[in-house]
Amino acid sequence: MPEGHRAAPSGRPSPGGRTGAIGLGVCLALPLLGLALLMWQPEIDIAWEDHPAHFWLVLSAAxxxxxxxxxMGAAALQRGDARVLLASYAFLVTALFLxxxxxxxxxxxxxxxxxxxxxxxxxGLALGAVFAVWSGSDLGGERDVRLVQRAGVxxxxxxxxxxxxxVLSLTEIWPFDAGPVPEEVDGMLSAIAGAAIVGHSVAAWRYLRxxxxxxxxxxxxxxxAFLLLAEASVAVAFSRSWHLSWWEWHLLVLAAVLLVALTARRQWHEERFAALYLDETTQxxxxxxxxxADLQGFTTFSEAHAPQEVTQMLNTFFEVAVPPVVGRYGGDVDRIIGDALMVTFNRRGDQPDHARRAALAGLALQEATEAVVREHPGWPRFRVGINSGPVSVSVLGTAGGRTHTVIGDTVNTASRIEGKAPAGGVxxxxxxxxLLSGVVTEPLGALELKGKSEAVEVFRLLAVER
Structure with a gap:
């Protein structure tokens, strides 16, 4: 499935894209036209009271x-993206109240x-609209980094x-003491629905941009989806309980969440929500x-052992090497290729002490794998290289192969330093x-690194004050 209509070379929407947008607009207008017809001709707004159908319909949407x-929330937390996080709360609030x-x-x-x-x-629609509008606003910067950090709160x-x-509803405390008849809360219902209409309409406009x-x-x-939720809010305000107009808003809410869920499912599974990411998340x-980190002598070991033994060796190492790097010091494993491990720190902009975390993680990795080496003296040993500096955070690739990674000279230099690190060292x-303090090092000298025009000063890290 194409991910969207491509722009014509002039930068204007292509004729196919314009036709598709018009068709979508017509489809989105039909529910409102249907509701208007039911309001205009109330005799065709027939009643149908089916409790099981109502329960399962609403529960399915929820x-x-x-x-x-x-x-969406999992993707947002992994990438530190405030827009996707807030959009997830828009759907979460709506689902919980449903x-x-x-x-x-x-x-x-x-x-x-x-x-x-x-x-x-x-x-639920009104509170969801607050998050929807917020998610479509101009986001970015330190404030939104802190917002992602407070996601749990x-x-x-x-x-x-x-x-x-x-609880308040069940105990029927004010303002929920209006009695059992829905018509008695019509005024409050219409006011809340009106706020939801405005909010979701604004959010829809922002996402169209x-x-x-x-x-x-x-x-x-x-x-x-936000337009459908706005239309559902219109139906909430004007419909009659258990009539067709009332059933309409239930179907609109279900259609809204299904539309996004199915579209997301058809996106390439790697970085499924990348099209919603903030610019600073993608570029x-x-x-x-x-x-x-990689294993010195890995090639020689692989030549002398069966593939199953090599796989067992790698899994044994990674089982002890990855947990302290990720769990204890908050690193993000960018990739594992064969025996090579690449880990990033401050990927989401929430680790100002990234250099210290990386240094401690490197030492912890060596400490954890040293126990494995003692049990298997013939196995290769890890060497670790660390570099700090500016990088570009990007989503690379397209459907069929897409990844969220970091690129730049800082990354290349870190890889070259690792190649010069001593076995068992950092x-x-x-x-x-x-960027570090309270460390013990010994100089390895100015090393000529492949691809670098000038020698790079490199140090062996022996200890970091905790």
């Missing part, structure tokens, strides 16, 4: 929305309608709001520390050493 929110609405189906949790549960859907607040709403820049199907799907610049550049 589950799909929650799964989508989880996938779950409350499902439980309000007569015969499930309650026997009669309840004001709080009746209001749950428009409240935001998630806890969202959960507390949902649980609190459920993202789509116009990137011409990828995913931003267009998100924009369309940003950061100061980082890069750690390379070598660092002068650039990394300048």
């Amino acid at each position: 589950v799909i929305g929650a799964v989508l929110a989880y996938a 779950g409350l609405h499902a439980l309000a189906t007569p015969g499930v949790l309650l026997t009669t309608p309840n004001a709080g549960f009746v209001l749950a859907t428009p409240v 935001i998630r806890a607040v969202v959960a507390a709001v949902v649980v609190g709403w459920a 993202i789509w116009r820049r990137r011409r990828n199907a995913l931003p267009l799907a998100v924009a369309s 940003g610049r950061r100061d980082m520390s890069i750690l390379f 070598a660092v550049s002068a650039a990394t050493l300048e």
Whole structure:
């Protein structure tokens, strides 16, 4: 499936893209036209009260929305992307309040309608719209790095709001003491739905602007989903319970989350949400520390042993080498190729002490693998090289092969330093050493590195004050 309509060479949308956009606009307008027809001709807005159908329809929308929110949130935290994180909360809030609405189906949790549960859907749509508008705004910088760092706090607040709403609804404390008849909360319902309409419409417009820049199907799907949620909010405000107009908004919410979920699923699985990333996530610049490690003598060992033995050796090493680097010091494994390991620090811009983390991780890696070497004296040993400096953070490739990685001279130099490091040792550049304090080193001299026009001062790292 193409990821989106490509722009014509002039920079204007191609005729095919323009036709597709018009067709999508017509499809998105049909629900509103249908609702208008039902309002204009109320006799065709027939009633159909089916409690099981309502429960499973709403629950399906809630589950799909929650799964989508989880996938987006995981990608956002991995890449430190505030836009995708906030968009995930937009779908999460909507899904959780939809779950409350499902439980309000007569015969499930309650026997009669309840004001709080009746209001749950428009409240969820309105709160979701806040996150949707926020996610489509101009994001970036230190403020949004801190926002990603507080993702757990935001998630806890969202959960507390949902649980609190459920408790207040069940206890029927003001303002949820309006009684069991939904019509008695119509005024409040319409006001909340109105806020959701405005919010989702603004969010849809912002994501349409993202789509116009990137011409990828995913931003267009998100924009369309927010438009569908805006239309669902219109139906919430004007529909009659258990009539066709009322069932319409349930279907619109389900269509919205399905549209984004299916579009995301058809994106290439690596960096599935890359089309939504902030520019600094896909083409940003950061100061980082890069750690390379590989096994000295690996080629010779591979020639003398069966492939199964080589695989067992590598897995034994990586099982003890990776956990301290990632778990203890917060490194991100960029790639493992054969015996080579590349780890980045400060990838998301949230590790100002990246050089210290990398240095401690390098020593921890050697300490952990030394125990393996003692048990297997004939196995090769790791050598580690670390360099610090500016890098470009980028998404490289396209469907069929895409990766989020870092490139630049800092990365290349780190790789060259690792090739000069002694077996069992950690070598660092002068650039990394300048960012460290309380360290013990010994000079390895000015080394001629492949691809470098000038010699690079390299030091063996012996200890770092903890």
